[in-house]
Amino acid sequence: MLILNRLLSSGQSFISSTAKKWLRITLTVLVFSCLGNSGTANAWWFWTPGDTVDNVGFKPEQPIPFSHKIHAGDRKIPCEYCHSSARRSFSSGIPSGNTCMGCHKIIKTDSPHIKKITAAYDNNQPMEWVKVHDLPDFVRFAHKRHVQGKEQGGAGLACQECHGKVEEMDVVEQGAPLQMGWCIGCHKDRKAPLDCLTCHY
Amino acid sequence: MTTENSIDTTEPNRQTPITAIPGFTMTDRGPEIFGPVDGPLETPVKVIEKGHLYMSAEEVMPNIDSDHSRRDSASDFTVSAGAEALAKTAVDRRDFLRLFSAAAVASSAAACVRRPLEKAIPYVNQPVDQAVGVATHYASTCGECASGCGITVKTSSGLPIKIEGNAEHPLSQGSTCAVGQASLQGLFHPDRRTAPGFRNGDTISTYAWDDVYEVLGKQITGKKVAIFTNGSTGSRNDFFTDVLTKLGGSTSDLYTYESNSLYSSVSEAHKIVFGVECLPRPDMRVAQVIVGLGTDFLDVGTSPVFYAKNFANFHTMNSGNFGKFIQFESMMTQTGAKADERYVVPPSSEIVVALLLMKSLVEKNAGGHATAQAAKIVAANASIITGGYDLVGVTKEVFDHTAEQLLKSPSMVLAGNTGFDENATMLQVAAVLINDMIGAYGKTLYIDRGWMRSPVRSDDLPRFMTKAASYDVVFFIDTNPVFSLPASLGFVDLVKKIPLVVSMQSMPAEIDDLAHVILPINHSLESWGDEHPVAGFWSARQPVVRPVKDSRQAEDIFLWLLAIQKKSLPYADYHAYLLDKWKALMVLVDAKGVDYETFVKAVLRRGFAGKLETRPAPSMKEVSASFKVGESATRKGLRLIAPLDPRLGDGRGADKPILQEIGDGMTTIAWDSWVGLNPNTAAKMGFKRNDLLLVETAAGSLKVALYPSPGLHPDAVVINRGNGHAITSGVAQGGVGVNPLVLCGTSLDAEIKTPITAGFEVKLSRTGEIYHLAAMQKSHDIGNRTSIVKKYSLEEVKNLKRNRSLDDVPDLYPKLAADEVSQYKWGMSVDLTKCSGCGACMAACAVENNIPQAGREQILLGREMHWVRLDRYFAGDLDNPQVTFQPMMCQQCNHAPCEAVCPVIATSHDPEGLNAMTYNRCIGTRYCANACPYKVRRFNWWTHKWGVMGDRQQDRMPRALNPEVTVRTRGVMEKCTFCVQRIRQAKYTAKEQGRLVRDGDVMTACAQVCPSDAITFGNLKDPGSRVARERADARSYLALGGDPDKNEFGLKTLPNVSYMGIIAHREPLGTGEEGEGQHHPAEGGHPAAGEAAPAAHGG
């Protein structure tokens, strides 16, 4: 049942999501009633908290196919050029429209995707990116504490340690499980604080 | 371990960072409260002490200029996705980024992700110096009352999330009151009007602003226009005068009205006696005795925060002295609760008390110019004085003794309450005379140097009543006289006769029902402005957020109306007008070497500027002839007092759930009105708690439930104002409680012409119905549990010694290694001597920590959500009990009973001494709440709705959430966290700078807001920190912690919160040995369950 569900869930979009949802519900009900044990497992799958699944490799479609490979890899733009508040805020920051337009007023202005950005910028519309590395709202992850160097009491981590080799990704995908156990493992290894209040408040 | 036993005689410094203030010198005691002003003036520019801590809105929000906001042009930042979800909320027009807004999209591209997909939406144009997650602070001035307290507003992503008192501001000194804290709820209130409208029969048709200007501008052309507004000490009145002049009127067409008539009565009394309109500026630090004549200066005075700060410095151990406060009053005010001697006098007899005191002072040959006048007055009122001692029930010896003390040491007399009787102004006159006799002026009260200014002109109301019919157009701005004036005055009929009524309110108000045009105006946090609360001292107001609704600043509307008529004032907007006005300020503070623009920026960064004005001491006039005592002073029988509610005010606060939910200071009743009656009187009349009574006066009647309130005079019948808004008017909390003003007659005070709200003869009868009042505290009797609150007489405290540290408790378990290693151990100390139960801590906590308001129905079930609870305990005689306030928050026990019982480790011990609550781990067994001996945990019984207009009261909570604190879902336990988000921020900052957190770097919301400085927070491992010193003080004890000196350790929970026992001049009651079984009469007054009648009081 689990496998069935996974197969169905991770499949490409050959059927509509509603249909798939109903199919899944029907299947679940069917299997649940037929096979007690795997039905229980299924219930477990559905009702346990979200982070029982690691989502590694999650690779959503973004409004425009921004390639980190070109920007961060080929062109070697530092991460913090765009994600500018990583060193001073909890949030690393998503680059604003004017950051994009800073270069793309001149560069590749004829690309249809750049045109889309330009149009949005001119219309005062922000880009709506889909979050890839998304922590639950009850987790307070301070980018600055992880990115800052040792002299500032930070961990001095490279972005890639959690986000994966973004500079090699055409489409960004989730690089690490981002589950609590994964956080805790690293915190244990590095003798970082382990009290609950470090992240949850 | 032996600790230093002597009393800490120097009051530790306030912890907020202190920097030099131009015009105000600093002392080691913190900011000099309007102290000597002759010091050199610094140039208040270029030196910006704290980097970007304070910045003006225009630096980061360049688009806030009024042209943009007027035309509602496309903003730079646009409303982003998820808007439909948030469109219903108060913040649908936010012009800042909405990063991380939840969009529960079941996207087909990622169906294996078992969580809702979220969008990351950046700015289109990122403002310089704004980063997501980094808060920006703005200095401004609170607009909730006319006191003009300085505030700093913390904004995150362009949204204001918390208001603090401006630490440098001499009036607020880092604190605010509860009302100021709740200001954010006013800003984001879901009930605010979204568009201007014209009345069309019973409905209101909304229009675009440009159309409104066009139509209204033409309509008022050539008409006789008046403006009726609330009080302000700032430039606003001048501006309105200018507008009226342009429209063909004059300053006499501007009417100001404040329900708090104390401003006008005090000011008028000084005008009568000294010929100058002013409020004296008190300096209580030098005083040793204060006598209150029915005063409530800590709660609803002329500047509560400033007075509370003052009082905290007076009523504390100060070089071996401890100020003594003597109060004569008929109701039980929170100020009276702090009195060392409290005498209960009949309602409206304060003036008799003043006369008797005057008599004693005359007999003691007091100095001052007033003695001769006083002697004449005493002689003229001999008949009242003869019967006076019996009338007020206080012996002559008391008055003689009081007079002696007043004369012996620096002292002052403060008079007057907002339960305003016909002798109110005369009472102030008497107080002025007494103050002069005891030499208070120039020593403890200032009217010649930095006197305080009244926001209102005293005779505006009767002037308007007589002239209203002659106006064609009247603008009502930010005032709601239909509600805040007694109905019997006929104000409603008067307004109905006016051809064109324009109501300009930031919140819907009853006056809207009578208005032809309704214009939503900006909240004070969205407005430009200034206040001039103290002569020569200006406090600036700047917008901290773009208008969250489609509202306009009231002053700008007038500029537009004038523009339509081609009569423009030479200003683009009110901001420009202020910039023009403030040029005088630059001259006043004598700022040299800077350009004006820099000066203004510096003022906005700091929030205020000025130089105290001085003038020659005014000379006294002969007033004895005009001194008269109205007959209500000697009336007998039950009499009504309808004071302003300390939090709801005249009804302005009623729409803010936080203020409703804090509950009354003495009774803890929330979301309601009640009639307070002495428990013995109630018992005699056969009334029980929650009996719905019919209250009748000559003017009217109403039904309201009874709450027997200890400490009231047996003849006093108290119903607080503030509630009782009409349901129909769209006022946010319509239908809650009753408005006692229907009971008040038509009479106005003879001198200042404000409505009288006290002294009416009243008849009570039972309707037979029961109405349950939502009182949060069920029992006010501490009984024999005397270790909970420790009290000391002055003599005791002087010899108080403690030989053993509070933390020296034998323990079976070894010390925890992590605790030993940690450099921090967060602790709190609460000085019960100082706490006056004002509830500001509860409000600040609610705002900081996203605490929902539960509403009356849930409070009846005990399900309020306050993280900090204010326990009130009464001891002694029910007629005149001793009152104790005890803020009770999570004690952050080191041996926490709650932690051990949690089956899922949702709550655990932190090496820094915190009791960590992990919401996402909680499954809601609630055992922790049961196991907590302090009962400070709160459970989310329901899903709380934020920013949604629900059917229930609690579903109308404005959505002003702190992004740094998790919003708790249903089924989760929560509690005080010591504002751990602030601790973490402070630690991060300290680490970035390679140092430890210093004392004062981090304060919890309650410690920061406390107007009485009762709460101290800091690192217990730093022996020099204020909190560590207070914990080592002999007066400190742990709640339920026994007495380590006697080898008693109580529950051995080892809290990190310690309390400092109460010092009082009088012999403290309720301090016997624990377990002796003392019986206190108050027990019967507040039966734990059922509706039992209050027991007759005993010994």
Next chain:
Amino acid sequence: MSQSRGILAIFKHLDSVCHAVEKVKARADFKDHEVYTPTSYHEIEHACAYSPSPVRWFTFVGAMLGTVTGFALPLLCDWDWPIVVGGKSPGIYSLPAYVVIGFEFTILFGAIATVLGILVMCRIPNPKVTILDKRLTDDMFGIWIPGAVPDGAQAKLLKELGAIEIKLTH
């Protein structure tokens, strides 16, 4: 018992079946005989004189396994991530609290092992069981001899010993 061919002697009385068992249990031609009883009369148990049942070893091993697991689980969790609650150090200092866990696991594992022991030793569940006679679970006793025939010596002997009926079973 896949092989059910044999004879079943039915007894009505407890004393006679006991007597019969004592008589026949050592005989070679009664090899692999089975005694049937509707309930566990001690008389029959004595008569059969079985060696002590190994079920108790199941119980013992299961219970000990439970004890070890019950104490190891919390202690290992504490070792992995020592979380302080109620001011008490985790690990060995919290042992008094873990006694409860250890105890419950002892009982639980012991009980489960015992039941397993019963099932294993009784060779049940057994889907291929043949019901020899309905009365054997009611009020009759029986002795069944595999491979015997109704008119054989065994049948005769049993009849003498008080069997009220001899039945051929398939």
Next chain:
Amino acid sequence: MTEEVKWEKTISDVNNEILVNLENPHKMFYVALATAVSVLLFAVGMVAYHTAVGPGMWQGFRPPVYWLVDITNFVFWVGIGHAGTLISAILFLFRAKWRNAVNRSAEAMTIFAVICALVFPAIHMGRMYLGAYWAMPFPNTNNLWVNFRSPLFWDVCAISTYFTVSLLFWYIGLVPDLASVRDRVSGIKKIVYGILSFGWRGTARQWHHYETGYGALAALATPLVLSVHSIVSWDFAMSLQPGWHTTIFPPYFVAGAILSGCAMVYTLLVPVRWMFQLEKFILDEHLEACIKLTLLTSTICFYAYSIEFFVAWYSGNVYEWAIFAKRATGPYAFYFWVMTFCNCIFPLIWWSKKMRLNKAVCFVVCVLINVGMWFERYNIILSSLVEDFLPGSWGHSEPGLWEIGLTVGSFGLFFTFFLLFVKFFPIVSLSEIKLIMPKPMSGHGKGGH
């Protein structure tokens, strides 16, 4: 049980007369079942609504009272659930013969009572779905398990162990009887009972292992019975609440549990005996023995109640004494006196043998004992929570219709299970009752003992 019991029946009658009920129950049975099922369905609806809306539905949860009827019902049902295993295990070890007549229904009662008990902690939780997951976090992505130091987790361990062991014990006891049923019925029933009876044949060898195992289970279950309610009592005693934080709680709770359990056994047996005409098997002597045990535990409870008061007074602890003084005299004194009279005073009439044998009186008193035991738990929870240390936190509470509905609903659940049980399983342990009946001797003394 030294007296000789006079049996009118022989073991040959056992199967016939007991198992006939499986085919032909009394018509009252269907009335009872219909009632129970409809109550249960109503309660299921309530629980579903409650799950959707939140724990705020319970009107009795009025802080500082965070537990009330939920945990009262939990402890009540767990207490009821004590008698079964006590009777089967402890009395088995003590060789008390009367248990053989009643142990089957008592064990069934245990199982169903524990199910009822488990429902309450589950539905009282704020986030029950997480509760299930945290207890068994697989996959454990948090690297964190439960708090083994929490009495609530002990409770989870204890109750689930108890449930499992009781279930095994009950079912192992059922196996030979199910074989008896299998041998009586035909068709599909035979297959079903055949599967359920695991193919039990009833050979002496099987009985030999069976007896050893049964004895071992009884030996394991005995400390378990005593520990379960001790651990349940620690749900209270491990906190600092006055009135809860006492060392007397474990024995006091165990005695109370046995008291309520025995009373419930009696309450169930009398109608069942009548409905299924089992008077000849469940003899008056057996019922009287049950009453005697009830009387014994009642006196233990009486002692516990008294000593609790004495210790509260003698300790000089203000908070402790205040709680006890208020229990007896305060606003909730009614519950206290209900509990005292029902649990301690009324059972005193059983010192008279005549009363012990009067089934109407015994039935009424047993029902009253269960009412009293319910109020004992209610009283302990409410009075300790409502007014503890700081008067400023005091409150008051009373249950609303919601709680009453769920409580009644739990009885629906219990009786549904129980009635289905009596319909489909032997109500009296066939094999065990045969053991205490006259042995089928030939009369010649040949080969016997």
